[in-house]
Amino acid sequence: MLYPALEPSLYSKLSKLWGQPSASYTVIAGILGWIVYRNRQALPFDWVVLAFGLFIVACGLTHVMHVITRVTPLYWLDGYVRGLTAVVSLATAAALPPLVPRVTALLSAERTLVEQQQDLERVNVALQEAAERSDLLAALGDALQGAQTDTDVQLTALDRLGPALGATSMLVALLDGQQARPTVVWGVPTGRPAELVAQDGFDVQQVPVLARSLQAGSATYLNEGQHLPGVASSLSGAYGLEPIFNAAGQVTGGVAAWRPAGQAWRAGEQDLLRRAAATVGLALERTQALSELARQHEALSEANRNLERSNADLDRFASIASHDLKAPIRAVTSFAELLSARYAPHLEGRGLTYLTQIRTNGYHMERLVDDLLLYSRAAVTSPAFAAVDTATTVQNVLTRLKPDLEGDVTVTLLNLPAVQGDAAQLDRLFQNLLSNALKYRKPDPLQIIVRAQAGPDHTWQFDVQDNGQGIEPEYHQRIFQLFARLHHREVDGTGLGLAICRRIVQHHGGDLWVESTPGQCSTFSFTLPRLPQHA
Ligand code: ADP
Numbered sequence: 152m153l154y155p156a157l158e159p160s161l162y163s164k165l166s167k168l169w170g171q172p173s174a175s176y177t178v179i180a181g182i183l184g185w186i187v188y189r190n191r192q193a194l195p196f197d198w199v200v201l202a203f204g205l206f207i208v209a210c211g212l213t214h215v216m217h218v219i220t221r222v223t224p225l226y227w228l229d230g231y232v233r234g235l236t237a238v239v240s241l242a243t244a245a246a247l248p249p250l251v252p253r254v255t256a257l258l259s260a261e262r263t264l265v266e267q268q269q270d271l272e273r274v275n276v277a278l279q280e281a282a283e284r285s286d287l288l289a290a291l292g293d294a295l296q297g298a299q300t301d302t303d304v305q306l307t308a309l310d311r312l313g314p315a316l317g318a319t320s321m322l323v324a325l326l327d328g329q330q331a332r333p334t335v336v337w338g339v340p341t342g343r344p345a346e347l348v349a350q351d352g353f354d355v356q357q358v359p360v361l362a363r364s365l366q367a368g369s370a371t372y373l374n375e376g377q378h379l380p381g382v383a384s385s386l387s388g389a390y391g392l393e394p395i396f397n398a399a400g401q402v403t404g405g406v407a408a409w410r411p412a413g414q415a416w417r418a419g420e421q422d423l424l425r426r427a428a429a430t431v432g433l434a435l436e437r438t439q440a441l442s443e444l445a446r447q448h449e450a451l452s453e454a455n456r457n458l459e460r461s462n463a464d465l466d467r468f469a470s471i472a473s474h475d476l477k478a479p480i481r482a483v484t485s486f487a488e489l490l491s492a493r494y495a496p497h498l499e500g501r502g503l504t505y506l507t508q509i510r511t512n513g514y515h516m517e518r519l520v521d522d523l524l525l526y527s528r529a530a531v532t533s534p535a536f537a538a539v540d541t542a543t544t545v546q547n548v549l550t551r552l553k554p555d556l557e558g559d560v561t562v563t564l565l566n567l568p569a570v571q572g573d574a575a576q577l578d579r580l581f582q583n584l585l586s587n588a589l590k591y592r593k594p595d596p597l598q599i600i601v602r603a604q605a606g607p608d609h610t611w612q613f614d615v616q617d618n619g620q621g622i623e624p625e626y627h628q629r630i631f632q633l634f635a636r637l638h639h640r641e642v643d644g645t646g647l648g649l650a651i652c653r654r655i656v657q658h659h660g661g662d663l664w665v666e667s668t669p670g671q672c673s674t675f676s677f678t679l680p681r682l683p684q685h686a
Contacts (some may be wrong), residue, residue: 176211181203199250202243209236226540251514277419284423287315291427295434299441302335304434308406309337309345312517314425316420318408319388325404326365331355361405362390368402370425374415388412391421393428398436406431462531469527476520484513525579529654534573538682541577541613542567545601548581555589568611570679576655583648588617590642610661610678621669629653
């Protein structure tokens with residue numbers, strides 16, 4: 152088709168009019184090319200984008216040719232340009248369909264990515280909440296460590312749990328058989344600190360929502376509008392209860408929480424309440440054990456005070472009794488002495504024998520009373536513990552026994568340490584054992600060895616060994632009983648010496664025993680506590 156020649160001014164206007172879209176096509180294509188070039192690593196299908204760019208440029212050229220052919224009829228060139236545009240557009244159109252599934256896959260991958268991102272965010276929030284719950288439980292555990300009583304435990308727990316659960320009110324109820332007692336409430340009105348309510352117990356069966364959880368040992372969570380099967384509940388808002396267990400796995404109570412309407416229980420919150428109830432259960436066990444311990448301690452202290460009182464009474468009684476007993480005995484022995492001094496020459500043989508019997512028995516009686524007093528004192532008087540050098544103690548005893556040691560007696564002291572003990576009682580202990588070794592000797596030369604060696608449980612074990620008459624095995628226990636004597640007539644004694652010794656050793660936390668071969672030797676062994684720095 153032929154076009155009429157244009158006016159130059161019209162041509163200039165047309166050039167501007169058509170030139171602008173052409174420039175736009177070129178700019179668009181240029182920007183596309185530049186984007187592809189810059190992002191060629193990350194951009195999928197960059198060649199398709201390039202093809203698009205080429206297509207746009209070709210379209211732009213078509214427009215340009217449209218203007219040119221108005222002025223100069225270069226139809227052949229216009230034909231090439233249109234042909235090129237057709238080829239490019241066909242090639243682009245042919246390349247596009249195979250791309251559709253890939254683009255769809257890309258888009259769905261993008262959607263999946265977004266969903267995954269949202270899932271991740273949700274997990275992140277859940278993890279953060281779980282971490283906060285763990286922190287809260289750890290802080291609760293720490294706070295409960297300092298609680299001294301059941302009430303402290305409940306108050307501390309509810310003060311921390313109430314705000315964390317967003318509860319309007321909370322309650323701890325402790326079970327006592329079929330009865331339950333609400334002991335501590337929190338948040339009535341909302342947010343008020345926990346306080347103790349001293350309400351009377353009530354039958355759990357009267358409160359089905361409690362009875363169900365506490366008897367089955369299972370949690371109950373009711374959201375807005377939910378009811379327990381068979382129970383018409385007038386609850387508004389959400390209600391949750393977790394049972395409290397003791398170490399034996401028995402239900403001892405429950406922790407209940409009420410939440411405002413519209414705040415349903417979430418799994419994390421139920422988990423928090425369950426774990427908090429377990430922590431409260433442990434803390435209650437601990438405080439109950441503590442108060443039981445305190446009760447036992449108080450009972451023990453009371454028993455000790457009573458014992459001390461009765462010991463003091465007994466001690467007074469023993470002193471008075473011994474004093475009152477000794478006075479008539481002394482009178483008897485004194486008069487017997489007087490009789491003997493003044494009237495002995497006037498008495499016949501039998502009279503003299505009677506007088507001697509009176510004196511001897513009087514003195515024996517006096518020794519008996521002394522020994523009985525010693526025995527009772529060893530039982531009731533608390534030993535005054537201090538460091539006692541046993542080598543010195545034994546030396547002092549030997550000095551007092553000197554008249555009996557003369558002649559064929561050898562005493563060997565080996566490794567005698569200082570011990571923790573009552574000096575007067577230990578003196579009596581060594582005195583009794585050494586004088587027995589001297590009393591129950593054979594006619595042969597007597598050898599006594601006193602030695603010490605490390606004993607069990609921070610003690611020293613002492614041995615007092617002699618080569619005297621020895622003791623038959625059947626008497627090894629009996630000789631420690633009151634008034635037990637194997638040598639009744641021939642040797643002077645009260646039968647209380649070893650009983651006193653055993654009591655003294657027992658008062659020092661030790662033990663006394665004998666090993667002996669009849670006719671050959673005896674070894675009396677006992678343990679005494681070491682000094683603290685050597686313990
Ligand atoms: P007592 O010496 O006044 O009889 P003890 O209680 O000291 O009372 O001793 C009880 C008995 O144990 C003595 O009568 C004696 O038979 C026996 N006995 C004690 N020590 C020895 C010893 N070293 N050797 C042999 N027998 C002993």
